Amino acid sequence: MDTATVLQADPSIPIESLYVGGTWRPATSGSTFEVHDPATGAPLATVADAGGVDAEAAIEAAASAFPEWSVRTAYERAAVLQAAHRLMCERTEELARLMTAEQGKPLRAARTEVRYAADFLLWFAEEAKRVYGRTIPSARSDQRFIVMEQPVGVVGAITPWNYPISMITRKVAPALAAGCSVVLKPAEQTPLCAIAVFRILEEAGVPAGVANLVTARDPKPVGEALLTHRSVAKLTFTGSTEVGKFLAARAADQMKRVSLELGGHAPFIVFPDADPVHAAKGAALVKLLNTGQACISPNRLYVHRSIADEFVETLRRRVESMKAGRGVDDGVSVGPLIDGSAFSRMQAQVSDAVRKGATVVTGGHRLTGDGLDGGWFFAPTVVTGVTPDMTMYREETFGPIAPVVTFESEAEVIEMANDTRYGLASYVYTKDLARALRTAEALRFGMVGINDINPTSAAAPFGGRGESGLGREGAQEGIREYLETKLVGLSI
């Protein structure tokens, strides 16, 4: 496969993008919607626009396929996931190019994401074989206790556009490994990456109905079907905190299981014993990862007053040297924002901060000319003098803005870092081992990177606390989200 097999020569010819019960088909209503390249605004493809009736068909297909899939051996399920892993690795370049076209991230970052996505297929192929139960001694000599771990059932999965391939495999791989069947609704901005992943699953031998794909422009009718259909046992969602809360509240009506990966507001703490230049280089890289459109993006850079000038100067130079543009062009490391509303949010956060006394050290405006006019490009931005009354101090930015705040003491910075309703990623720069551990223990976040800007891996549990969500993805924990524990008590 190359991207040409996902993208039609004529983008106005609709792709049959619903994969239901092992068949690719259009929406029942015949509705379609267009997908655009965010770097240029050019139409890329037309895909099926599913409604509630299509989602119900997909759920029913998943429910029919579940009994047979759930009793396959872990080794059989693993073999299918291993085949999918091989195919995804072979197609890294094609998938990366498709992702860059559809989502905008630079090609190098897209390749990295495809490899990360493939890692989940292999990791959970292996974890499928390690779904251990246990026996428990009873107080009665004629009794035995056996604990079984069984697949939860049909899973509804909803994924975002910012990591359009890895967020799919991070859910679908553990669900399939556990013996569940799945109905996936990808983000309306990035259905093409989802189609490419499902073509791989099909080719890898996932049986008809075990994995179903429903693309839709309006997420609500499909979401409603996933929330209300009795056959859906579990909902797994990655996206905004606002939508996550809505889905969790509605899922409670039927006590469906939920896993939620929601927004973040990561603190990035640079202690006075850290090398400010090294820390600033790290900050620039992780802040501009995916143009800041990542839930683990640092949103509050706390720098000790004694090294703040050097840190800010290095950060400024670094972000100014990063080239914005179309992800397919050489040397580009900052892609476009996903859409105009993301751009308006950047503008609003910067003008709110400036009105309240902050200083824009660099950036703060739209980038135009030089082939950038068709996309929403926002200049990498560094803001100093940020205070708690500013929107960017409280709300997730999800864009290329680095707000810098200075601090004096360890106790003060821990308190400031924890003063958020979110609790996903956090970062600490220090050379003092005791301080590193003290801080890691004190931060109320699901993940702490110590002198490390990328504390993520298919082998490591990813997830947050507070309003950043529920549950963990990846690692041993990732498959447990798709299992129910059953106790068997036996009189002998």
Ligand code: ADP
């Ligand atoms: P973002 O603001 O990053 O686009 P969203 O939370 O709006 O984040 O979107 C993440 C995913 O949730 C997407 O697949 C989107 O279509 C889906 N989504 C948004 N609103 C709903 C809803 N009411 N019901 C079901 N899915 C939804």
